[in-house]
Amino acid sequence: MKWSAVPYSAIRAMRRNTMRTILTTLGIIIGVAAVITMVGLGQGASAEVEEQVNRLGQNVVLVFPGERSLGGVSIGGGSANTLTVEDARALQEEIPEVIAASPEVRSQRVVVYGNQNWHTRIYGQSADYLQIRQWPIESGEMFTDEDVERASLVAVVGQTIVEELFEGADPIGETIRVRGLPLTIIGVLERKGMSLMGSVQDDIVIVPYTTAFQRISGRSHAMVINIQVYDQQSMEIAQQKITDLLRERHRLAPDQENDFTVQTQEEVAQAATETSRVMTWLLASIAGISLFVGGIGIMNVMLVSVTERTREVGLRLAVGAREPDVLLQFLIESIILCLLGGIGGILLGIFATEIIASYAGWPALFSTEAMVIAVTVSAAVGLFFGFYPAWKASRLDPIVALRRE
Amino acid sequence: MSVIELKNITRIYKTGSVSVDALKGIDLTIQEGEFVAIMGSSGSGKSTLMNIIGCLDRPTSGNYFLNGEDVATFTKDKLARLRNQTLGFVFQAFHLLPRTTALENVELPLLYREEELSWKEIHKRAREALDIVGLSDRVEHTPNELSGGQKQRVAVARALVTRPDVLLADEPTGNLDSRTSLDLIDMLQRLNREGLTILMVTHEPEIANFAERIITLRDGLIIKDRQSVQMQASEALKNWKDVDEIEYENSVSL
Numbered sequence A: 001m002k003w004s005a006v007p008y009s010a011i012r013a014m015r016r017n018t019m020r021t022i023l024t025t026l027g028i029i030i031g032v033a034a035v036i037t038m039v040g041l042g043q044g045a046s047a048e049v050e051e052q053v054n055r056l057g058q059n060v061v062l063v064f065p066g067e068r069s070l071g072g073v074s075i076g077g078g079s080a081n082t083l084t085v086e087d088a089r090a091l092q093e094e095i096p097e098v099i100a101a102s103p104e105v106r107s108q109r110v111v112v113y114g115n116q117n118w119h120t121r122i123y124g125q126s127a128d129y130l131q132i133r134q135w136p137i138e139s140g141e142m143f144t145d146e147d148v149e150r151a152s153l154v155a156v157v158g159q160t161i162v163e164e165l166f167e168g169a170d171p172i173g174e175t176i177r178v179r180g181l182p183l184t185i186i187g188v189l190e191r192k193g194m195s196l197m198g199s200v201q202d203d204i205v206i207v208p209y210t211t212a213f214q215r216i217s218g219r220s221h222a223m224v225i226n227i228q229v230y231d232q233q234s235m236e237i238a239q240q241k242i243t244d245l246l247r248e249r250h251r252l253a254p255d256q257e258n259d260f261t262v263q264t265q266e267e268v269a270q271a272a273t274e275t276s277r278v279m280t281w282l283l284a285s286i287a288g289i290s291l292f293v294g295g296i297g298i299m300n301v302m303l304v305s306v307t308e309r310t311r312e313v314g315l316r317l318a319v320g321a322r323e324p325d326v327l328l329q330f331l332i333e334s335i336i337l338c339l340l341g342g343i344g345g346i347l348l349g350i351f352a353t354e355i356i357a358s359y360a361g362w363p364a365l366f367s368t369e370a371m372v373i374a375v376t377v378s379a380a381v382g383l384f385f386g387f388y389p390a391w392k393a394s395r396l397d398p399i400v401a402l403r404r405e
Numbered sequence B: 001m002s003v004i005e006l007k008n009i010t011r012i013y014k015t016g017s018v019s020v021d022a023l024k025g026i027d028l029t030i031q032e033g034e035f036v037a038i039m040g041s042s043g044s045g046k047s048t049l050m051n052i053i054g055c056l057d058r059p060t061s062g063n064y065f066l067n068g069e070d071v072a073t074f075t076k077d078k079l080a081r082l083r084n085q086t087l088g089f090v091f092q093a094f095h096l097l098p099r100t101t102a103l104e105n106v107e108l109p110l111l112y113r114e115e116e117l118s119w120k121e122i123h124k125r126a127r128e129a130l131d132i133v134g135l136s137d138r139v140e141h142t143p144n145e146l147s148g149g150q151k152q153r154v155a156v157a158r159a160l161v162t163r164p165d166v167l168l169a170d171e172p173t174g175n176l177d178s179r180t181s182l183d184l185i186d187m188l189q190r191l192n193r194e195g196l197t198i199l200m201v202t203h204e205p206e207i208a209n210f211a212e213r214i215i216t217l218r219d220g221l222i223i224k225d226r227q228s229v230q231m232q233a234s235e236a237l238k239n240w241k242d243v244d245e246i247e248y249e250n251s252v253s254l
């Protein structure tokens, strides 16, 4: 037996059946690439969520007006008017564990600069807000407690505002208008990216909450109170003290329900993390289906050519090939196909993940586990259906294999 | 010495509930260097007999001695070696690999030789074999680019390329015109004179006459086995006239 003839025959056979080779390889490529991409994206999304949970700020407690079920994340709510600015002040002053409290009020408004318009969210906050959120200033500065007291017409803006209204130019010292109200920009925030809920956090204008209450929102009550607690150990006791103090301030009888909800950022984030985990599983299932479909494709292509392969085996046996010679040839052919498909699939998968991830702003993550599983499954299908008919044929008398129709 | 010795060989094909007695008890001895023609009408069992002699199929009962050894005792590997080196087989249906050049088809048996040949030697021998069957100019053609006769000659080249002791040819002239048939027979006769044992199935009596022994099958039994006065294909070729030559002569004499 001429050993170099084995890979030679295998490659000849692949070239002879170009269509079969391409379709089989394609089946493997698609299956593998789908799995890598889906799992990669799912994991990237999860990682991004986790990253954002960390970025939310540390030791943060949120107080919402009204009764909210745990994990209910409808941030847009806050319809009940139970939290006042005085509540926020009292929390900060009377509870030692609370080192900062910012009553929040949000409005959707059109902001005008020159002849540019931009629809954005205006947040009323205290001077401590950026510290609570651990959100650094890129240039300029945050407004002060004094600005809050005086309800100064100043604003700190996010990157989206800089891009949309100022086309990237330095906006510090410029004046923007909200319904005719002039606001002087004194600071620009660092880029923060997408929030857990998928909104662009950089699309924001922050003003002193006094300014927001009096001149912009027309509201009198806080939608949220953002609170920073001294350290991780104090979180539980702080939550208890906050609850007690607010109940006392709101004069709630012992049998009355809270008219507010105290939640940690972690609790809020949990729901989002849960959602992203579900997404990962969903994507993984789709990937599994792709793999399955790819496998069926490989199987079909291979089965269509079984007759021809059987005859080829018969002929090779008839001219003096031994059983192992023939088997090795078909094994090598199948391995080459699976290798090509596997490598192609991995490359395509990585490429697709990178592209989609960069588009979505997630990190591109690659799970070797997913790669191994995807390649193994497709390779197993390819090997089995490429090799099995040849193996069966090689056990026949040559003339029987040759006559197969 | 007898190369092939068949003793009471039978072959029954079973397909579902139907069984066909293709061979009903064949006794046959072929001596080294013989040129034998096997004749018989369609369905008389000629191909079945050839397949068994070619070790491509196994008899239902009976004994087959090849060079004095009982084939039934051979391992798969030994059978493969026999098919590769001792026996050369020309299939009635050619069985060439599709989309593969004539040269590569002919090279196929050489790839499976026990003692390895260099690629150079493999190419050289395959070209020589194609040369012998007169297809040097069709080396790179694939089967679907070849006529029936050309395919048959590729099949013959493939059977001869390993220089076997016995050539088994199932209707090798079945697809050839009479001139090409004569060329092929002439070639076989030359190889036969050099010592090749030839068993050739044919249903054409004119072709059978070029053999030195003619065996006739009917319904799976040998009904006639006679020595014949061997005609020489080379003689026939000398006197050969093409159809248009004959027409030309006829038109001149008119």
Ligand SMILES: Nc1ncnc2c1ncn2[C@@H]1O[C@H](COP(=O)(O)OP(=O)(O)O)[C@@H](O)[C@H]1O
Pocket (backbone or CB within 6 Å): A403, B013, B014, B015, B020, B021, B022, B040, B041, B042, B043, B044, B045, B046, B047, B048, B049
């Ligand atoms: N693979 C097979 N299965 C069933 N019957 C077969 C098979 N091959 C041949 N036969 C039958 O065996 C008989 C002999 O066939 P075969 O040897 O091909 O005849 P020949 O070559 O003389 O025309 C025929 O009746 C044919 O129908």
Ligand SMILES: [Mg+2]
Pocket (backbone or CB within 6 Å): B046, B047, B048, B092, B170
């Ligand atoms: Mg026949």
